[in-house]
Amino acid sequence: MRVVEALVGAMERHRDELTVFVAGYEDDIERFLSSDPGLRDRFSRVVRCHDYNEDALSKIMDIHLKEHSLTMSDDIKEQAIKSVMEYKEKVGAREFGNGRVIRNFVEQLPDYMANRVCNDRAMDNATPDELNAVHIEDVNSYVATLLDGVKNVKNEQKNSDGHRIGFRAKLKTPA
Numbered sequence: 001m002r003v004v005e006a007l008v009g010a011m012e013r014h015r016d017e018l019t020v021f022v023a024g025y026e027d028d029i030e031r032f033l034s035s036d037p038g039l040r041d042r043f044s045r046v047v048r049c050h051d052y053n054e055d056a057l058s059k060i061m062d063i064h065l066k067e068h069s070l071t072m073s074d075d076i077k078e079q080a081i082k083s084v085m086e087y088k089e090k091v092g093a094r095e096f097g098n099g100r101v102i103r104n105f106v107e108q109l110p111d112y113m114a115n116r117v118c119n120d121r122a123m124d125n126a127t128p129d130e131l132n133a134v135h136i137e138d139v140n141s142y143v144a145t146l147l148d149g150v151k152n153v154k155n156e157q158k159n160s161d162g163h164r165i166g167f168r169a170k171l172k173t174p175a
Contacts, residue, residue, distance in 0.1 A: 001035065004032075004035050004036045004039065005036065007020070007039075008036055008038055008039055008042065011042050012042075020042075020043075022043070026048075051088075051096065051098050052098055052099060054081050054082075054085060057081055057084060057085075057099070057102050058077060058078075058081050060099050060102045060103070061077060061080065061081065061102050061105070061106060062077075064102060064103055064105075064106035064107070065106055065134075067106075068106055068107070068109075068110070069132055070106065070109060070110070070113075070132050070133075070134055071129070071132055071133045071134065072133070072134040073133075076134060076135070076136050076139060079136060079139060080105070080139045080143075083139065083140075083143040083146075084101060084102065084105065084143075087101070087143065087146050087147065087150070088101075090147065090150045091150055105142060108142060109134055109138055109139075109142060112137075112138040112139075112141045112142050113131075113134065113135070113138045115141070116135060116137050116138055116141075117131060
């Protein structure tokens with residue numbers, strides 16, 4: 001509460017030289033704006049940003065694939081985006097993370113690709129292009145991990161407001 005009071009005071013004292021942006025989920029922003037009687041009136045504009053659709057997520061994926069020098073056929077990318085959208089349905093828009101999910105997806109794909117390549121003797125003499133090509137098995141392995149995480153999250157304790165409390169970590173034990 002003291003932070004909000006300090007913010008309101010600073011906004012009043014420096015209103016000609018201070019711009020404040022507040023970003024978050026709508027219900028959180030509403031709770032924040034309701035926390036002080038004079039706070040809501042100090043924000044003159046509201047910009048609502050909607051979640052990315054499948055086409056936008058596909059374009060974001062293209063950018064990250066290029067950054068990581070990975071290639072993915074259109075049919076595999078279509079399946080990847082479809083799987084990501086199914087993940088969104090399971091966790092809900094609030095927990096989804098939007099473009100961050102795609103970034104994490106592409107950043108973690110090389111681990112799944114390496115597992116596949118190491119277990120496939122036919123890849124022993126693969127070219128760099130073949131090694132950088134994402135296969136459907138890589139996508140499916142990653143999505144399985146994502147969905148396994150959903151099961152773990154649903155099993156976590158929740159407080160009376162429905163917010164998760166605590167955290168969960170998976171530790172790999174040495175083989």
